[in-house]
Every structure is written in C-alpha cells, then in structure tokens.
Amino acid sequence: MTFGLYITHPQVRIDANVPVPQWGLSDLGRQRAEKAALLPWAQKLGRIISSDETKAIETAEILAASNDVPIMIAPDTHENDRSATGFLAPAEFEAAADWFFANPTESFRGWEKAADAQSRIVSAFDRILSDHNPDMPIAFVGHGGVGTLLKCHLRQIPISRSQDQPGGGGNLFCFSLADRAVSCDWTPIETWQGE
Numbered sequence: 001m002t003f004g005l006y007i008t009h010p011q012v013r014i015d016a017n018v019p020v021p022q023w024g025l026s027d028l029g030r031q032r033a034e035k036a037a038l039l040p041w042a043q044k045l046g047r048i049i050s051s052d053e054t055k056a057i058e059t060a061e062i063l064a065a066s067n068d069v070p071i072m073i074a075p076d077t078h079e080n081d082r083s084a085t086g087f088l089a090p091a092e093f094e095a096a097a098d099w100f101f102a103n104p105t106e107s108f109r110g111w112e113k114a115a116d117a118q119s120r121i122v123s124a125f126d127r128i129l130s131d132h133n134p135d136m137p138i139a140f141v142g143h144g145g146v147g148t149l150l151k152c153h154l155r156q157i158p159i160s161r162s163q164d165q166p167g168g169g170g171n172l173f174c175f176s177l178a179d180r181a182v183s184c185d186w187t188p189i190e191t192w193q194g195e
Contacts, residue, residue, distance in 0.1 A: 002177045003195050004129075005041070005139040006147050007063075009033075009055040010170025010189065016087040021053040021078065032170045032190050033059050037066035041194035045069050046136035049128055051077045051143060060141040076124040079143035080117040084110025097145070101161035114159050118149035125150060134177045144169055154182050 010029035025033065036042055042063050050060035052075040060071050080100065082088075085108075088096055096108050104114035112120075125140065132138055148164045151173055157163070165171040171186040174195060183195065 001195070002135050003041075003137050003183070004175045004177050004180075005045075005137075005172050006150060006175070007059065007139050007141045007172040007189060008144045008147050008165055008169045009053075009059040009141065011168055012055045020082065020087065024054050025058045029055070029170065030058070030062065032188075033062040036170075036189035036192075037063050039190070039192070039194070041137075041192060043067050044137045044194070045139050047072070047132065047138045048141060049074050049077065049138065050141045051075075051079065053078055053143070056141050056143065060139075063139065063141070072128075074124055074128060076120055077140065077142050077146065080114065080145045080149075081112035097164075098161060100145070101148075101159060101164070104159040114149060117146055118153060118159060121146040121150045122153050129177070129180075132177075138177070139172075144171075147173070151182060154180055 010032040011026045012023045012029055013026045015023065043066060046069065048060050048064050048069050048071045050056045050071055050073055052073050064071050099108050100111060100114050107113050144165045149159060152159050152163050154175055165186040170189050172189050172192055173182055173186055174184040175182050
C-alpha cells in the first residue's frame with residue numbers, strides 16, 4: 001500500500017523577539033532533517049506539502065533536496081494560531097497546550113480553538129489528497145499541534161493531548177493513502193525505517 005506521512009519540523013531556534021511562525025530550524029533540527037533525508041522512505045516521496053511557516057519550509061526543503069521532489073506550500077496547514085499571546089516561556093506554553101487540547105471548543109486567551117484548527121487542517125488534508133495520485137507517496141510537513149489534531153481525526157477519536165508527539169518535534173506518523181488509516185504512531189524522523 002502506498003503511504004502518506006505527516007512530519008513535524010524538528011528543533012527550532014527560539015527567539016522571543018521573532019514571531020513564532022518565522023522561527024527557523026536550530027543546528028540540531030537541521031542535522032536531524034538532513035539525516036532523515038538520506039533514509040529510503042524520503043527517497044520514495046513523490047510530493048511534499050509544507051506549511052508556510054519558516055521551520056516547516058526549511059524541513060521540507062531538506063527532504064525535497066535529497067531526490068528533487070516538488071514542494072507545494074499550503075498556507076492553511078499552519079500551526080494553531082497562538083499570536084494572541086505571543087511568545088510563552090516553555091513551562092507556560094506546556095500548560096497552555098494542555099488547556100488547548102483539554103478544551104477544544106474554547107479559546108485559550110485568544111488562541112485559535114482546537115476544534116477550529118482541526119477543521120482547518122482536515123479540510124486542507126482532504127483537499128490536497130482529493131486530486132493526488134494514490135500511487136505516489138506524499139509527505140505533509142507541519143507542526144505538532146495540528147498534526148495531533150489530524151491524527152485524532154484519522155483515528156476517529158476525540159481531541160486529546162495523549163495523541164501528541166514526544167517533545168522536541170521532528171516526528172512522523174504514517175497513514176495509508178488507500179483508506180487514510182494511521183499505520184504507525186509518532187516516530188523520530190531519523191529512525192523510521194518505512195512501511
């Protein structure tokens with residue numbers, strides 16, 4: 001069966017003075033993406049879809065460069081909109097993320113609601129796959145929050161942070177293009193060996 005992947009960007013260079021969507025990959029994040037790009041699964045990709053956030057584009061570019069795969073930017077696949085609060089220190093952010101997932105129909109201090117972000121990412125995912133060649137492996141490169149919301153949808157379970165990726169980012173889950181069933185849970189991009 002032909003596979004699809006949802007890939008989260010790995011570690012970023014955190015800068016409280018730069019808007020979060022403009023953060024780029026850290027040296028470690030770049031190294032992890034470069035290592036993943038050499039693996040057999042990355043060589044099989046025929047199409048890569050990226051969020052329009054810098055860290056996702058940089059990850060997609062590294063993966064695409066390994067076998068000259070075209071990248072399509074899909075602005076509606078961005079991370080949940082957290083611009084209302086701006087930068088939050090790590091401990092404060094984790095508490096906010098817990099609240100975001102636990103209260104999907106409410107807004108955390110002006111953030112996009114989890115239910116709305118899920119509707120947006122699912123709509124983009126469905127639109128992109130509607131005219132995609134089902135015999136061509138595809139990767140969506142994006143973010144942990146909306147990736148988790150998409151995974152919950154594909155698994156047909158309620159929104160829950162228990163489905164979130166491990167810390168640090170740079171993980172993927174695999175799904176079948178035939179039926180969109182999730183076939184592997186979050187796995188580090190540089191260790192996944194493919195289906």
